[in-house]
Amino acid sequence: MLRTVKTSEISKAVEEMSIEANHFLSEDMLSCMKNAASQEQSPLGRQILGQLEENLKIAGEDMIPICQDTGMAVVFIKIGQDVHIEGGSLTDAVNQGVRNGYVNGFLRKSVVRDPIYRDNTKDNTPAVVHYEVVEGDGLEITLAPKGFGSENMSRVFMLKPADGIEGVKEAILTAVRDAGPNACPPMVVGVGIGGTFEKCALMAKHALTRDLNEGSSVPYVRELEKEMLDKINGLGIGPGGLGGTVTAFAVNIETYPTHIAGLPVAVNICCHVNRHVHRCL
Numbered sequence: 275m276l277r278t279v280k281t282s283e284i285s286k287a288v289e290e291m292s293i294e295a296n297h298f299l300s301e302d303m304l305s306c307m308k309n310a311a312s313q314e315q316s317p318l319g320r321q322i323l324g325q326l327e328e329n330l331k332i333a334g335e336d337m338i339p340i341c342q343d344t345g346m347a348v349v350f351i352k353i354g355q356d357v358h359i360e361g362g363s364l365t366d367a368v369n370q371g372v373r374n375g376y377v378n379g380f381l382r383k384s385v386v387r388d389p390i391y392r393d394n395t396k397d398n399t400p401a402v403v404h405y406e407v408v409e410g411d412g413l414e415i416t417l418a419p420k421g422f423g424s425e426n427m428s429r430v431f432m433l434k435p436a437d438g439i440e441g442v443k444e445a446i447l448t449a450v451r452d453a454g455p456n457a458c459p460p461m462v463v464g465v466g467i468g469g470t471f472e473k474c475a476l477m478a479k480h481a482l483t484r485d486l487n488e489g490s491s492v493p494y495v496r497e498l499e500k501e502m503l504d505k506i507n508g509l510g511i512g513p514g515g516l517g518g519t520v521t522a523f524a525v526n527i528e529t530y531p532t533h534i535a536g537l538p539v540a541v542n543i544c545c546h547v548n549r550h551v552h553r554c555l
Contacts, residue, residue: 341547345421424461
């Protein structure tokens with residue numbers, strides 16, 4: 275049976291999500307932050323984690339953004355094939371929500387209209403929107419504001435099939451080593467393996483929005499996530515890049531079938547706030 279969702283509902287939800295994501299960490303991130311504070315072996319690292327927790331507390335109490343870079347809005351939408359959107363364009367509705375959230379929420383506007391001429395749009399639109407059509411009449415929105423300190427540290431590696439899983443491991447470590455302190459660690463590392471050039475990058479981005487307390491449902495991938503987290507935390511980059519045993523909170527990996535001649539790997543790194551909010555309408 276067809277279900278109707280109004281664009282005004284979508285805009286309102288995205289507006290609220292934009293403000294929420296920029297002021298409050300998700301529950302999985304809060305859990306990771308607390309665990310990191312108890313696990314960090316470096317005194318300076320523990321001090322920095324304590325300062326990050328204090329920053330989060332102040333942000334929530336005073337409604338100040340948890341990071342001065344309030345990011346470019348990345349939106350993942352799962353829309354059921356039995357959903358009818360009423361009131362205009364779905365993409366326009368999402369952008370209206372981002373516009374309202376960033377303007378009414380007094381969030382920093384960081385989007386430029388053209389990558390070369392770079393005039394600011396003054397409302398943080400357009401968002402980057404990814405759609406997935408699924409069965410049913412549901413509409414699920416995930417909003418993930420992405421700051422560019424960490425975004426600039428992300429990489430795509432077009433490996434050869436012969437490089438195998440060891441090549442994948444080295445690619446992930448290379449991206450994290452090269453990022454160092456620039457990604458504002460402790461970081462979350464999203465990885466996409468397989469597909470094509472653009473598909474692996476999209477998976478890496480989406481992986482950042484998965485609950486950090488839930489490993490992959492694929493046994494070998496789940497083991498790879500654990501191994502890479504241990505290896506990354508063994509690099510010694512630490513909180514704030516000043517040394518320590520907690521360089522990353524989590525490594526989330528997604529995979530997809532690929533061509534016989536390729537092994538694409540993308541690493542999308544996010545900083546210690548890793549903002550993401552989910553809603554079902």
